Amino acid sequence: MRPALYVFAALALTATCAFAQAGENATLPLPPNAPSPGTGIPDFNGVWQMPYTPNLERAYGSPLPLTTLGAEKFKTHLGGDDPHGFCQPTGPTRAFHSPFPFQVIQSGGMLTVLFEIDHTFRRIFTDGRPHVKDQDITWYGDSIGRYEGNSLYADTTGISERSWLDTAGHQHSDQLHVTEVFTKTGPDTILWKVTYDDPVYFTKPWSVSLEMKRQKYDIMEMICTDNNQDMSHFITSKGKAQ
Amino acid sequence: MKRSVLPGMLLACCFLTAIPALAHHSFAAEYDQNKPVTFKGVVTKLDWMNPHVYFYVDTADKEGKVVHWACEAGNPNALARRGWKKNSLKAGDEITVQGFQAKDGTLTMNARSITLADGSKVFAASSEDGGPLN
Numbered sequence: 162m163r164p165a166l167y168v169f170a171a172l173a174l175t176a177t178c179a180f181a182q183a184g185e186n187a188t189l190p191l192p193p194n195a196p197s198p199g200t201g202i203p204d205f206n207g208v209w210q211m212p213y214t215p216n217l218e219r220a221y222g223s224p225l226p227l228t229t230l231g232a233e234k235f236k237t238h239l240g241g242d243d244p245h246g247f248c249q250p251t252g253p254t255r256a257f258h259s260p261f262p263f264q265v266i267q268s269g270g271m272l273t274v275l276f277e278i279d280h281t282f283r284r285i286f287t288d289g290r291p292h293v294k295d296q297d298i299t300w301y302g303d304s305i306g307r308y309e310g311n312s313l314y315a316d317t318t319g320i321s322e323r324s325w326l327d328t329a330g331h332q333h334s335d336q337l338h339v340t341e342v343f344t345k346t347g348p349d350t351i352l353w354k355v356t357y358d359d360p361v362y363f364t365k366p367w368s369v370s371l372e373m374k375r376q377k378y379d380i381m382e383m384i385c386t387d388n389n390q391d392m393s394h395f396i397t398s399k400g401k402a403q
Numbered sequence: 404m405k406r407s408v409l410p411g412m413l414l415a416c417c418f419l420t421a422i423p424a425l426a427h428h429s430f431a432a433e434y435d436q437n438k439p440v441t442f443k444g445v446v447t448k449l450d451w452m453n454p455h456v457y458f459y460v461d462t463a464d465k466e467g468k469v470v471h472w473a474c475e476a477g478n479p480n481a482l483a484r485r486g487w488k489k490n491s492l493k494a495g496d497e498i499t500v501q502g503f504q505a506k507d508g509t510l511t512m513n514a515r516s517i518t519l520a521d522g523s524k525v526f527a528a529s530s531e532d533g534g535p536l537n
Contacts, residue, residue, distance in 0.1 A: 215429070240432030248427070248454070260481060277480065278427075328429050381480045385427060388452035390473065394433045394505045401507055 193270025193288040202308040203345035205265045205272065208380055209373040211353065214258035216329035220369040225331065231362035238330040241395035241402060244323055248385035250300040252324030253283055253317050254339060254355055261383060262376045272306065272313065277380040285315045292318055298335050300324055315341040334361035349375035427454045434513045438504040446496045451479050451489035456526065458492055460500060474500055474514040476526045491525045492517065
């Protein structure tokens with residue numbers, strides 16, 4: 162073996178050890194290689210959009226059941242603190258009720274959502290796997306789901322507290338547990354019911370329902386960092402952003 | 404060219420079409436609804452880019468000195484779905500622009516109404532961003 166190959170082998174071994182020390186997220190099996198969904202489950206494929214809902218309290222219809230901490234965080238936040246203003250990710254659910262459409266693709270054992278906003282995606286595994294053990298905390302969390310009748314029931318945990326639930330500034334901790342029910346209510350409509358359960362920020366689980374409507378146009382590219390000139394003008398609770 | 408400041412209520416009467424202008428942050432994150440501005444000027448450049456269309460306008464301040472405003476409009480994808488194109492507004496266009504200045508006092512504004520010399524409006528916006536209501 163030539164010296165260069167020894168170096169390469171040593172680097173490869175180092176990289177392998179690094180992965181071995183990481184959580185299960187670093188060694189996840191490949192996505193399911195199962196047959197297509199076939200009949201018997203609702204067809205969610207298509208491009209959809211929900212009504213833009215910058216303030217979930219409006220959809221909830223009454224004040225959110227905030228804990229003392231949750232109320233304090235909401236009271237003291239400034240709009241300039243919004244992580245998405247700095248093009249940080251939306252988290253798993255805010256992208257749904259943003260003013261941008263998204264594409265749903267169902268494949269064997271998995272439902273994929275391609276969000277126009279931020280040109281990002283989310284996957285809900287429907288192959289029966291449990292949540293990841295020793296879960297890393299990530300922006301979009303870990304989503305698993307199951308079909309039942311005309312609905313998909315999804316369960317998401319491990320969501321970073323860095324995302325906000327909406328533009329109005331409702332926040333959460335990394336103990337947030339999101340459950341969603343997607344119900345096909347017609348050929349061109351899906352009812353989305355989301356429940357937020359976070360004992361740090363909310364005194365009880367609370368839910369809102371919004372309707373997805375099928376769109377006649379494809380999703381487009383939306384790269385938030387392309388020309389985000391707003392950043393230097395934001396007034397944050399730590400002063401003017403740089 | 405003359406710059407004037409109008410009351411917010413007068414501006415509110417001029418908004419026609421509702422497009423969420425500030426999809427990725429709230430109005431209050433950056434702009435001051437108590438600082439309405441209106442001026443005539445000439446477009447020098449347009450950035451048809453995400454997350455917001457920006458266009459730049461030369462106008463004259465009270466002393467007649469030319470100043471350069473950066474004006475934020477809606478999201479290009481949302482505007483495109485409403486039929487607007489990247490050449491709907493272009494360098495050299497004389498416009499009247501109404502909106503609200505940034506809280507940091509720079510010559511940056513959220514444009515809520517843009518009127519061309521022939522009276523037609525482009526990129527009409529906006530609502531649902533926590534800004535002054537239409």
